[in-house]
Amino acid sequence: MATKKRVPDPVDAYLAKLTNPAARKTLGALRMQLRKLLPGATESISYQMPTFKVDGNAVAGFAFFKTHCGYYPFSGGVVPVLKAELEGYVTSKSGVTFPPDEPLPAKLVKRLVQVRLAEIATKTKKPPAAKKKALITDRVTDAAVKEATGRDWKTWMRALDKAGATELSHKQLVAHLAQEVESSWWQQSISVAYEQARGKRVVGETAATGFQVGVVRTLPMTAAELWAWITTQPERWLGTALKLEPGTEYxxxxxxxxxxxxxxxxxxxxxxxxxxxxxxDGWKKPATLQFALVPKPRGVSLTVHMENLPDAEAREAMRERWSKVLSTLAKS
Structure with a gap:
């Protein structure tokens, strides 16, 4: 009888490939601690790093880079909560970095896990009835919809009434809006808001447009200068040279x-x-990435918006990525 071939453990393989002995020892010990703290968790590789998941939710991950190790709670809310306890460490909203030969204290790792688990438990609770029934027009301001689409809510309601939108299905309404609004998220939001306002949709029902994230920063330059930076130096924000013309693949x-x-x-x-x-690599479907420039009295506002992201982990990863890009641009 043929012996069944054992499938290599991906986390074992990750640790085995580390050439820095201190990093391999430190992260191996961190893995053992996380196993004790999260006995029911599954281990896998997500976003190129060992990750512990509980009921499908990523709770903790770790990785080694050229000179440092990193611990990641897969949330932008954990590190700020533990700001005082993380004093002295290099942090971002999504993680903590530390030298390979200076492991994170066991108590600190335990606190990071506890805060992340508490956050997940809070998010999975049934939302209060008042929040479930909130109208989109209550949650999204007139200023926001006007800046993104050129019209405030009242103007959109009138325009859609005039176009006979009460007789359109949701799909037809979205298609009608697509003639004027580029963002599929705004197409869906305006459609749902109109249907709610005209009694065609139960309040609280939303259209599924996937996870999304937006990062905004006002920069001390003109729109022309910012546009030149984006179009002539794509390798600084994209990572490769690119001819910015419709249809160009990269x-x-x-x-x-x-x-x-x-x-x-x-x-x-x-x-x-x-x-x-x-x-x-690893995403089943493409997300949509958009850069939008809006001139301001003292500079120009740059919004980086992504929609149709696969999950919350991707959302936090993209939030961190584009926040770093905008910070780099602000310093250049």
Whole structure:
């Protein structure tokens, strides 16, 4: 009888490939501690790092980079909560870094896990009835919808009434809005808001548009200067040279700690916005990435918006990525 071949454990393989002995020892010990703290968790590799998941929710992950180790709670809310306890460490909203030969104290790791588990428990509770029944027009301000689409809520309601939108199905309404609004998230939001306002949709019902994230920063430069930076130096924000013309396909090679990414440029409005697809290795479907420039009295506002992300982990990873890009741009 043939012996069944054993499938290598991906986390074992990850640790075995580490050439830094201190990092291998430190992360191996961290793994053992996480196993004790999370006895029912599953171990896997997510976003190129060993990850512990509980009921499908990523709770903790760790990785080694060229000079340091990192601990990641897969949430932007954990590190800020433990700000006082993390004093002295290099942190971001999504993680903590530390030297390979200076492991995180066991008590600190336990606190990071506890806070993340508490956060997950809170999010999985049934929301209060008042929040479930909130209208989209209550949650999204007139200023926000007008800046993104050119019209406030009242103007949209009137325009859609005039267009006979009460007789349209949801799909038809979205298609009608697509003639004027580029973002599929805004198409869905305006459609649902209209249906709620006209009694065609139960309050609290939402359209599924996937996970999304937006990062905004006002920069001390003109719109022309910012547009030039984006279009002439794509390798600084994308990671590869790119001809910004509709239909152009691109591919960013895999780097340490980051998967390869491929996509296609969809829309380019000079001086105003760029819209493109974004699909890292491992994602079943592409997300949509958009850059939008809005001149301000003292500079220009740059919004990086992504929609149709696969999950909350991807949302936090993209939030961190684009926050770093905008911080780099602000310093250049």
């Amino acid at each position: 591919e960013v090679p895999k780097r340490r700690g980051a998967p390869a990414v491929r996509g296609k440029v969809r829309v380019v409005k000079p001086g105003n916005r760029i819209r493109m697809t974004w699909q890292p």
